[in-house]
Amino acid sequence: MTGQTHLVTGASSGLGRASAIALARLGARVVLLVRDRSRGDEVRGTILRQGGSADVLQADLSSRASVRRAAAEVLGAHRRLDVLIHNAAIYTPRRTLTGEGLETMLATNHLGPFLLTALLRGALLAAKPSRVIVVTAPSTTRIDFDDIQGERRFGSLSRFGATKMANLMFTYELASRLAGSGVTANAVFPGVFKSGLMDAAPPLIRWLGGLRAASAEAAAEHIVQAATDPALADVSGVFFSGRRPARTAPDSLAVDLRERLWDLSEGLTGASIPHWAGD
Numbered sequence: 620m621t622g623q624t625h626l627v628t629g630a631s632s633g634l635g636r637a638s639a640i641a642l643a644r645l646g647a648r649v650v651l652l653v654r655d656r657s658r659g660d661e662v663r664g665t666i667l668r669q670g671g672s673a674d675v676l677q678a679d680l681s682s683r684a685s686v687r688r689a690a691a692e693v694l695g696a697h698r699r700l701d702v703l704i705h706n707a708a709i710y711t712p713r714r715t716l717t718g719e720g721l722e723t724m725l726a727t728n729h730l731g732p733f734l735l736t737a738l739l740r741g742a743l744l745a746a747k748p749s750r751v752i753v754v755t756a757p758s759t760t761r762i763d764f765d766d767i768q769g770e771r772r773f774g775s776l777s778r779f780g781a782t783k784m785a786n787l788m789f790t791y792e793l794a795s796r797l798a799g800s801g802v803t804a805n806a807v808f809p810g811v812f813k814s815g816l817m818d819a820a821p822p823l824i825r826w827l828g829g830l831r832a833a834s835a836e837a838a839a840e841h842i843v844q845a846a847t848d849p850a851l852a853d854v855s856g857v858f859f860s861g862r863r864p865a866r867t868a869p870d871s872l873a874v875d876l877r878e879r880l881w882d883l884s885e886g887l888t889g890a891s892i893p894h895w896a897g898d
């Protein structure tokens with residue numbers, strides 16, 4: 620990985636932190652996208668002590684303005700980006716809005732990654748062969764396209780599940796749009812592992828999540844594999860459950876639903892990711 624630049628979102632804790640440290644150990648220069656710079660500095664310090672290299676990039680993925688600033692900072696410092704790992708996510712037990720008036724889980728878990736990918740597309744193409752990895756789960760939740768922001772009805776767990784469905788649809792559609800470009804897009808379910816993500820979820824969900832939970836470091840091995848395995852260089856549009864390719868729910872594969880999500884995402888972010896039109 621020496622000479623490569625990998626960007627990991629949500630690198631301040633859990634899977635993102637463990638993945639960033641593991642990728643740095645393999646020689647990649649890691650850009651740590653974090654909300655809280657001091658926590659990013661802590662992860663950077665750990666990487667530097669192990670002989671690796673890392674930069675901290677402060678950004679709030681739920682804010683379009685912040686994502687735009689962060690992308691400009693990346694492009695200013697790195698001409699090319701070999702791997703972009705969309706790992707950050709949030710669960711809110713109640714409906715909350717961002718400063719820009721968007722529902723927080725939708726903004727953070729789906730729209731932020733959509734916008735960041737659109738803005739960093741040129742850097743990914745400059746580094747080809749390059750990879751986009753989306754960390755998600757095998758969600759079966761249907762997206763309510765007529766109430767995408769949960770204004771009429773809001774169940775926190777189903778809204779969170781809908782953002783993980785959006786991650787799957789985004790990955791498949793992105794892979795199809797980038798086909799032939801040298802940039803691949805794959806989704807990874809790292810298994811269930813211990814983290815603070817669902818700390819605000821109902822006790823039963825937390826208890827179930829704690830059963831057979833792995834460590835974030837063990838789960839990160841799956842992310843590292845998707846990001847670095849030479850055997851996956853040309854593999855795109857695949858959902859990996861751990862190391863194995865797996866099928867996801869019919870909605871995630873439905874082209875009409877994917878296109879609907881895409882149009883909506885373009886409208887809400889003001890960014891677009893066109894089909895690859897060749898060299």
Ligand SMILES: NC(=O)c1ccc[n+]([C@@H]2O[C@H](COP(=O)([O-])OP(=O)(O)OC[C@H]3O[C@@H](n4cnc5c(N)ncnc54)[C@H](OP(=O)(O)O)[C@@H]3O)[C@@H](O)[C@H]2O)c1
Nearest residue numbers: 629631632633634654679680681706707708811812814816
């Ligand atoms: N835990 C599991 O069992 C499990 C299972 C399947 C998939 N996953 C997926 O794994 C990924 C990582 O989750 P985790 O379990 O490691 O949880 P985590 O420790 O809570 O990590 C989530 C990360 O996202 C960051 N984040 C949240 N909102 C953000 C925002 N607006 N802007 C920038 N960063 C933001 C958090 O930053 P702060 O540190 O500042 O809060 C944190 O670093 C998620 O995509 C999750 O869906 C987890």
